[in-house]
Amino acid sequence: xxxxxxxxxxxxxxxxIVEKMxxxxxxxxxxxxxxxxxxxxxxxxxxxxxxxxxxxxxHPEFFRAALRVVRNHGGTPILCExxxxxxxxxxxxxxxxxxxxxxxxxxxxxxRATKILFHDGPCRFKRxxxxxxxxxxxxxxxxxxxxxxxxxxxxxxxxxxxGLIYGLNKSQWHLKARSKExxxxxxxxxxxxxxRGFEKPKIFIHLMDAVIGLEGEGPGLAGTPRNIGAILxxxxxxxxxxxxxGVVGLRQKEVLTVTLGEKRGLGAGxxxxxxxxxxGLDAFQIRDYAPSKASGRTPVSAWPLNTRLFKDLLxxxxxxxxxxxxxxxxxxxxxxxGAIGESKGESxxxxxxxxxxxxxxxxxxxxxEAAIGLKRGKLQWLVSKWSS
Ligand code: SF4
Ligand code: SF4
Numbered sequence: 001x002x003x004x005x006x007x008x009x010x011x012x013x014x015x016x017i018v019e020k021m022x023x024x025x026x027x028x029x030x031x032x033x034x035x036x037x038x039x040x041x042x043x044x045x046x047x048x049x050x051x052x053x054x055x056x057x058x059h060p061e062f063f064r065a066a067l068r069v070v071r072n073h074g075g076t077p078i079l080c081e082x083x084x085x086x087x088x089x090x091x092x093x094x095x096x097x098x099x100x101x102x103x104x105x106x107x108x109x110x111x112r113a114t115k116i117l118f119h120d121g122p123c124r125f126k127r128x129x130x131x132x133x134x135x136x137x138x139x140x141x142x143x144x145x146x147x148x149x150x151x152x153x154x155x156x157x158x159x160x161x162x163g164l165i166y167g168l169n170k171s172q173w174h175l176k177a178r179s180k181e182x183x184x185x186x187x188x189x190x191x192x193x194x195x196r197g198f199e200k201p202k203i204f205i206h207l208m209d210a211v212i213g214l215e216g217e218g219p220g221l222a223g224t225p226r227n228i229g230a231i232l233x234x235x236x237x238x239x240x241x242x243x244x245x246g247v248v249g250l251r252q253k254e255v256l257t258v259t260l261g262e263k264r265g266l267g268a269g270x271x272x273x274x275x276x277x278x279x280g281l282d283a284f285q286i287r288d289y290a291p292s293k294a295s296g297r298t299p300v301s302a303w304p305l306n307t308r309l310f311k312d313l314l315x316x317x318x319x320x321x322x323x324x325x326x327x328x329x330x331x332x333x334x335x336x337x338g339a340i341g342e343s344k345g346e347s348x349x350x351x352x353x354x355x356x357x358x359x360x361x362x363x364x365x366x367x368x369e370a371a372i373g374l375k376r377g378k379l380q381w382l383v384s385k386w387s388s
Contacts, residue, residue: 001268001273001274001275002234002235002236002239002267002268002273002274002275003027003028003029003234003235003274003275003276003277004232004233004234004236004239004240004242004243004274004275004276004277005023005024005025005027005028005231005232005233005234005276005277005278006230006231006232006243006247006276006277006278006279006280006281006283007020007023007024007230007231007232007233007278007279008229008230008279008283008284009211009229009230009231010211010227010229011211012052012059012061012062012211012212013061014061014062014064014065014068015065017061017062017065017231018065018068018069020231021065021066021069021207021231021233022069023278024207024231024232024233024278025069025205025233027233027277027278028233028234028235028277030205030235032069032072032073033073033074034073034139034203034205035069035070035073035074035075035139036073036074036075037074037075038074038075038076038137038138038139038203039075039076039078039136039137039138039139040070040075040076040077040078040137040138040139040140040141041078041080041109041131041133041134041137041139041140041141042063042066042067042070042077042078042079042080042106042141042143043080043081043140043141043142043143043160043161043163043164044057044058044062044063044066044079044081044097044143044144044145045057045058045143045144045145045147045155045160045163045209045219046058046081046083046088046091046092046095046097046163047083047084047163047219047220047365048083048084048085048086048091048220048221048365048366048368049083049086049090049091049093049094049095049368050094050095050221050368051094051095052095052096053225054221054225055145055147055212055213055214055223055225055226056145056147056214056218056219056220056221056223057091057095057145058143058144058145058209059145059209059211059212060095060096060097060100062143062207062209062211063079063097063100063143064100064103064104066141066143066207067100067101067104067106068104070141071104071105075139076107077104077106077107077141078106078107078108078109078133078137079097079101079106079107079108079109080109080111080131080133080134080137080164081111081163081164082111082131082163082164082165082166082167082170083111083163083167084167084168084170084171084334084362084365084366085167085168085330085333085334085366086330088108088111092108109131109132109133111131111166111167112166113131113132113133114129114130114131114132114166115129115130115131115132115135116128116129117129117130117134117135117193117194117197117198118193118197119189119192119193119196119197121189121192121193121196121197123188123189123192123193124185124186124189125176125177125186125189125190126189126193128165128190128193129165129166129169130164130165130166130194131164131166134164134194134202135198137202138202138203139202139203139204139205140161140194140202140203140204140205141205141207142157142160142161142204142205142206142207142237143160143206143207143208143209144156144157144159144160144206144208144209144240145160145208145209145210145213145214146208146209146210146213146214146228146244146248147213147214147218147219147223148213148214148215148216148217148218148219148223148250148290148291148292149218149219149292149361150217150218150292150293150294150316150361150364150365150374151180151183151294151359151360151361152180152183152184152187152255152256152257153180153250153251153254153255153256153291153292154241154244154245154250154255155218155219156208156237156240156241156244156245157206157208157234157237157238157240157241158187158188158191158237158238158241158257158258158261159187159257161190161191161194161237162187162190164194165190168333168334171334171335171336171360171362172336173186174336174337174358174360174362175336175337175358178358178360180256181256183360184256184257184260185256185260187257188257188260188261188264188266191237191257191261191266192264192266195266203235204235204237205233205235206232206233206234206235206236206237206240207231207232207233208230208231208232208233208240208244209231210228210229210230210231210232210244210247210248211227211228211229211230211231212225212226212227212228213225213226213228213248213289214226215248215289215290215291216290216291216292216293217292217293217294217364217373217374218292219365220364220365220366220367220370221367221368221369221370222364222367222370222372222373223292224290226289226290228247228248228284228286229284230244230247230284232244232247236267236268237261237267238257238258238261238262238266238267238268238269239267239268239269239274241255241257241258241261242255242258242268242269242270242271242274243271243274243276243281245258246271246281247281247284247286248284248286248289249286249287249288249289250289250291251291252269252271254291292374293316293374293376294315294316294359294361294374312354312377312378313377313378315359315377316359316374316375316376316377317352317354317357317359317374317375317377318352318357318359318361318363318364318372318373318374318375319352319372319373319374319375320349320350320352320367320371320372321349321371321372321373322347322349323371324369324370324371325347325349325350325369325371326368326369326371327348327349328368328369329342329350330366330367330368331350331363331366331367331372332350334362334363334366335362335363336358336360336362337356337357337358337360338356339352339353339354339355339356339357339358340352340353340363341353
């Protein structure tokens with residue numbers, strides 16, 4: 001039975017987190033000496049240049065604790081991340097990662113150095129351009145931040161690995177896999193390639209920062225920080241995501257990387273197939289954790305649901321706010337659908353072509369001012385009433 005360690009942890013004191021991480025490894029049956037003499041790629045969530053208290057990135061003290069666990073047990077840590085839009089240096093500076101990497105002595109992989117990972121499994125997608133540092137690593141230490149997500153419902157251990165794909169290339173995958181279902185299948189193809197595509201398989205360890213998560217319109221600055229008080233650990237990313245979804249009381253069947261991941265044999269998605277060690281699910285009494293308003297349930301890639309009419313009726317659309325927008329146009333640069341143009345109006349805020357918009361919500365994720373909100377489709381209130 002797959003094991004997941006679930007521990008209470010109420011603050012970002014790095015000494016406390018080191019203790020919890022060691023306890024979690026022990027509960028998984030792993031000796032910390034597993035890091036000895038190994039090259040350990042550390043993959044936090046560094047989505048964008050934002051202050052740690054906004055809860056968009058894996059907390060820097062969580063990262064520090066992971067570095068200490070690796071270093072103190074003879075491992076060589078290498079930070080590996082490629083933010084969606086901004087340069088890694090800028091994101092590291094704003095989040096405090098640059099200082100910590102220097103203080104603790106951590107190599108930083110160049111996000112532009114990439115190599116092709118090919119896995120000829122029973123998958124639709126087989127070829128992925130990822131950070132070359134992963135190829136040289138023995139261990140992949142994944143440090144996801146638990147957040148809600150407009151397209152994939154949550155972002156956790158499986159989704160965090162997407163950040164090993166170089167910068168803006170990530171948004172191009174949204175064009176190839178447009179609906180929630182397709183995108184989740186793509187993430188699982190990719191996860192499967194990471195698990196099975198290297199000549200010498202990597203050891204995976206996932207340590208999740210769910211001390212303070214993000215609810216509502218995550219995973220970017222439009223989300224709201226929410227205290228959860230948990231650290232999770234496991235070697236099965238699907239199981240870690242299943243357990244954290246249970247911790248916050250969200251609907252597990254909505255997390256397709258969990259349900260489809262289980263179906264495809266990539267991990268344990270059902271809670272009764274997971275041995276939860278440590279404080280247990282009952283130690284957490286969260287009943288009102290808010291998901292993103294974007295249901296992402298409509299398969300917008302399939303005709304006739306990909307027509308403007310149906311999308312307008314049934315799917316939330318991103319709408320920029322005149323009051324908050326600073327006209328940086330990062331949303332336009334990241335938009336894979338080419339749906340965002342410059343406004344001809346007085347305000348100058350971006351102009352959206354909802355015919356082209358594939359509802360991937362990358363623009364919301366990246367907006368540095370949390371200026372993009374969601375507007376429900378005209379018939380959605382009716383559908384939600386009917387299905388409730
Ligand atoms: S909506 Fe956000 S990302 Fe787009 S231009 Fe305005 S501030 Fe920039
Ligand atoms: S407008 Fe936003 S949601 Fe629509 S395709 Fe572009 S990035 Fe995705």
